Amino acid sequence: MTLKEIKELLLAEIVSGEDCLDLEITFAGGSDLMSDVLAFGKPGILLLTGLSNAQSVRTANIIDAKAIVYVRGKKPDNTGIKLAREKGIPLLSTKYMMYTACGLLFSNGLPGVSGLLPRK
Amino acid sequence: MMMSDKNELSHHFEINGGDFSNAGRISTSIKEILQEIGIDSSIIVRAAIASYEAEMNVVMYAQRGVFTLNITPEKLLLNLEDEGPGIENIDLAMKEGFSTATDEMREMGFGAGMGLPNIKKNADKFDISSIPGKGTSLKITICLDRTERK
Numbered sequence: 223m224t225l226k227e228i229k230e231l232l233l234a235e236i237v238s239g240e241d242c243l244d245l246e247i248t249f250a251g252g253s254d255l256m257s258d259v260l261a262f263g264k265p266g267i268l269l270l271t272g273l274s275n276a277q278s279v280r281t282a283n284i285i286d287a288k289a290i291v292y293v294r295g296k297k298p299d300n301t302g303i304k305l306a307r308e309k310g311i312p313l314l315s316t317k318y319m320m321y322t323a324c325g326l327l328f329s330n331g332l333p334g335v336s337g338l339l340p341r342k
Numbered sequence: 343m344m345m346s347d348k349n350e351l352s353h354h355f356e357i358n359g360g361d362f363s364n365a366g367r368i369s370t371s372i373k374e375i376l377q378e379i380g381i382d383s384s385i386i387v388r389a390a391i392a393s394y395e396a397e398m399n400v401v402m403y404a405q406r407g408v409f410t411l412n413i414t415p416e417k418l419l420l421n422l423e424d425e426g427p428g429i430e431n432i433d434l435a436m437k438e439g440f441s442t443a444t445d446e447m448r449e450m451g452f453g454a455g456m457g458l459p460n461i462k463k464n465a466d467k468f469d470i471s472s473i474p475g476k477g478t479s480l481k482i483t484i485c486l487d488r489t490e491r492k
Binding site: 254255256257258259260261265271273275276277278280281283284285286301305 | 365366367369370373384387390391394395450451452453454455456457460463
């Protein structure tokens with residue numbers, strides 16, 4: 223699934239990384255706890271989070287996440303946006319809550335970290 | 343940066359306790375250094391995660407800390423010495439979910455009690471020692487030679 227398709231499914235706006243919409247995303251994970259993202263995330267992950275401070279971008283960079291989707295209409299501060307631009311991490315923001323945003327992506331075929339897909 | 347006659351690269355970083363706005367910058371620099379010298383990306387992620395968790399622990403709990411990265415042809419050595427409250431019970435601190443974090447730390451997305459266990463998980467060798475009231479010392483080894491890895 224491309225970042226463009228994710229943007230359309232989640233009715234999201236692009237906060238940063240307008241030129242990265244062709245990026246291919248193969249799995250995703252959602253958490254507001256960066257401790258858990260560091261413990262359970264994997265390189266290449268699309269991170270969904272409601273944590274909008276710079277630590278979300280630093281954590282994404284540390285684990286080689288491909289992009290971040292902020293849920294609940296959150297947007298990162300300027301420090302986070304600047305770091306994301308430097309590191310080439312696209313940032314999106316959706317008004318959907320975490321559960322709905324993850325559910326929409328999962329039911330449209332984007333698996334989680336474990337690779338589990340929805341039952342047909 | 344220093345280079346000894348033993349073909350070893352060494353970098354030192356100082357961490358200020360309570361400096362939440364800069365928390366994670368040193369780990370980001372460590373990651374960049376490892377990328378520049380062409381270390382395998384799977385090893386870089388493990389070193390970056392271990393560094394980040396260790397750095398956050400100093401920011402959250404200690405007054406200050408010194409982080410040293412030593413790179414040899416065989417391994418990465420990450421040593422962290424902090425001045426702070428230390429850890430009373432290391433066995434308890436190593437348990438997933440145990441945490442003494444404050445609300446401020448949790449608002450930063452940390453303090454879930456995963457830090458030390460996650461450092462151990464990403465290291466090939468992990469040593470921790472602490473003197474309550476003085477500080478904590480971490481020695482993290484990540485092997486570059488595949489046969490030495492756990």
